[in-house]
Amino acid sequence: MYDYVIVGGGSAGCVLARRLTEDESVDVLVLESGEPQEEREHVRDPNGVWELLGSDIDWAFVTEPQEELHGRQIKQPRGKALGGSSVINGMAYVRGHPYDYDNWADQGNDGWSYDDMLPYFKRSEEFVADGDEEYHGTDGPMSVDRRGQTTEYTELFVEAANEAGLERNMDFNGEQQEGVGYYHSTVKDGERHSAAAAFIMPVLDRPNLTVETSAHATRLTMEGDEVTGVVYEQDGEEHTVEAEPDGEVILSAGAIQSPQLLMLSGIGPAEHLEEYGIGVEVDLPGVGRNLQDHLRWSVDYRSSEPLEPQHEADDGSRYDTALVGAFERSDPDLPAPDIQYGIAPGLGPGETEPGYTVTVLPLRPTSSGRITLQSTDPYEAPKVDPQYMTTEKDVEDVVTCVREAREIGEASALDDYREEELRPGPDVQSAEEIAEFVRETTVTGYHPVGTCKMGTDEMAVVDDRLRVYGVSGLRVVDSSIMPDVTSGNTNAPTIAIAEKGADIAKEAR
Numbered sequence: 001m002y003d004y005v006i007v008g009g010g011s012a013g014c015v016l017a018r019r020l021t022e023d024e025s026v027d028v029l030v031l032e033s034g035e036p037q038e039e040r041e042h043v044r045d046p047n048g049v050w051e052l053l054g055s056d057i058d059w060a061f062v063t064e065p066q067e068e069l070h071g072r073q074i075k076q077p078r079g080k081a082l083g084g085s086s087v088i089n090g091m092a093y094v095r096g097h098p099y100d101y102d103n104w105a106d107q108g109n110d111g112w113s114y115d116d117m118l119p120y121f122k123r124s125e126e127f128v129a130d131g132d133e134e135y136h137g138t139d140g141p142m143s144v145d146r147r148g149q150t151t152e153y154t155e156l157f158v159e160a161a162n163e164a165g166l167e168r169n170m171d172f173n174g175e176q177q178e179g180v181g182y183y184h185s186t187v188k189d190g191e192r193h194s195a196a197a198a199f200i201m202p203v204l205d206r207p208n209l210t211v212e213t214s215a216h217a218t219r220l221t222m223e224g225d226e227v228t229g230v231v232y233e234q235d236g237e238e239h240t241v242e243a244e245p246d247g248e249v250i251l252s253a254g255a256i257q258s259p260q261l262l263m264l265s266g267i268g269p270a271e272h273l274e275e276y277g278i279g280v281e282v283d284l285p286g287v288g289r290n291l292q293d294h295l296r297w298s299v300d301y302r303s304s305e306p307l308e309p310q311h312e313a314d315d316g317s318r319y320d321t322a323l324v325g326a327f328e329r330s331d332p333d334l335p336a337p338d339i340q341y342g343i344a345p346g347l348g349p350g351e352t353e354p355g356y357t358v359t360v361l362p363l364r365p366t367s368s369g370r371i372t373l374q375s376t377d378p379y380e381a382p383k384v385d386p387q388y389m390t391t392e393k394d395v396e397d398v399v400t401c402v403r404e405a406r407e408i409g410e411a412s413a414l415d416d417y418r419e420e421e422l423r424p425g426p427d428v429q430s431a432e433e434i435a436e437f438v439r440e441t442t443v444t445g446y447h448p449v450g451t452c453k454m455g456t457d458e459m460a461v462v463d464d465r466l467r468v469y470g471v472s473g474l475r476v477v478d479s480s481i482m483p484d485v486t487s488g489n490t491n492a493p494t495i496a497i498a499e500k501g502a503d504i505a506k507e508a509r
């Protein structure tokens with residue numbers, strides 16, 4: 001028996017494990033399907049990301065055919081490791097915009113405004129880059145630093161964005177998010193600093209912390225409406241662990257698998273559970289709904305000569321993952337940026353021609369999809385259906401994004417290098433043609449969230465103390481609780497959610 005049983009040792013789970021075991025009187029168990037991967041070369045090397053996708057530490061989910069993307073099925077990677085997706089992610093440290101959190105609070109979620117969240121962002125952080133101390137912490141467990149050097153070409157990209165109307169901003173996580181500058185990253189001394197490396201590895205010797213890896217949770221156990229524990233499998237054997245009567249189970253299996261495990265345990269939309277012969281413990285229609293994700297694609301340019309990428313991949317292609325970033329409001333009346341850019345030399349992995357790319361993510365999708373079961377087998381992936389580009393607004397937004405990205409890509413600062421626009425290419429000009437290009441080329445921005453959303457309406461799954469409606473003894477603490485996706489990448493927001501979730505759980509004792 002443990003005071004806390006945490007299911008999933010990913011970005012959120014690692015933070016929870018560290019914070020909850022600060023109290024020596026409580027015992028914490030973490031169940032994680034994957035294993036520690038901190039020693040792996042491509043994990044440590046910040047440029048190793050592309051080698052990890054599709055590897056044995058990627059769950060490698062694939063979406064349902066997306067109707068508005070001509071039936072294409074989109075790869076949806078997730079990390080299967082202690083540290084979860086933070087072990088395979090792009091390491092960009094982006095909190096989003098104050099508007100994101102104020103918007104969550106405005107939906108009836110007390111304690112989740114930006115002012116409430118800022119202390120949690122700071123608490124995690126060992127900030128070693130340049131920035132305003134008011135916004136950054138310096139003695140937290142997770143290192144946040146600049147990655148890569150300022151070079152002639154990175155400065156050319158900044159100049160190009162300046163021409164397109166974006167001011168230089170050296171700290172997207174400071175006073176203002178908007179502008180062009182250099183991403184902060186979760187790296188320490190030039191190596192990836194995953195949630196595992198930052199939060200859990202340094203405290204593994206705490207006597208009140210038990211971490212079971214290669215341990216796959218298959219369902220929650222219940223007595224009446226109380227969640228009492230977790231059934232999991234390890235080395236082919238089934239185990240049941242219980243939470244103390246005044247303890248709790250915390251679900252942190254991420255935006256795809258937290259709703260899956262709830263549904264396998266009888267907590268979810270009744271009709272859907274009955275379809276699979278699962279006994280309904282709680283009819284919670286919102287479980288798996290409200291799946292929001294960012295799209296991502298790029299506008300590519302061939303250049304006359306290589307823009308000195310700092311990284312050469314195993315296959316000989318030379319590129320850098322986006323070190324220069326930008327956030328922009330396509331309309332000055334918007335409350336927060338609605339476009340994110342990554343501007344990088346090289347045309348990406350596998351491409352040997354010289355060039356540069358402007359990658360875009362529309363930040364405020366209005367399409368939302370769902371996670372549903374396709375089997376009662378806990379090892380079988382659930383159906384992931386993001387319903388990409390199914391609203392007119394999202395189609396308009398992708399067109400705007402390409403037009404705005406072209407302003408950067410075509411800026412005179414890059415005249416000496418640019419030969420031609422390769423993709424979508426100069427012939428693609430009308431809104432229809434541009435939307436068509438995106439339908440054919442877009443992939444995920446890797447930010448699925450929202451499938452156990454926090455709120456007060458009938459589609460909410462957790463309340464603002466992250467307790468699952470209709471049961472006791474169970475919280476969800478991970479990226480699935482976001483009511484709306486944030487304006488940027490989702491790792492830093494998830495880590496802040498877990499910092500706050502740990503405080504909430506401590507206060508509840």
Ligand SMILES: Cc1cc2nc3c(=O)[nH]c(=O)nc-3n(C[C@H](O)[C@H](O)[C@H](O)COP(=O)(O)OP(=O)(O)OC[C@H]3O[C@@H](n4cnc5c(N)ncnc54)[C@H](O)[C@@H]3O)c2cc1C
Binds near residue numbers: 009034
């Ligand atoms: C390729 C990629 C690139 C990305 N790039 C960035 C970036 O640059 N910056 C950024 O901010 N964000 C990025 N993200 C997103 C970010 O990493 C995630 O939003 C964040 O890690 C989600 O945290 P989480 O705790 O919700 O889930 P995860 O970190 O995915 O953790 C869930 C954990 O639960 C485990 N688990 C699942 N089911 C079970 C089960 N049944 N039993 C036991 N364990 C289970 C999983 O193995 C995993 O370890 C990226 C993501 C990917 C995949």
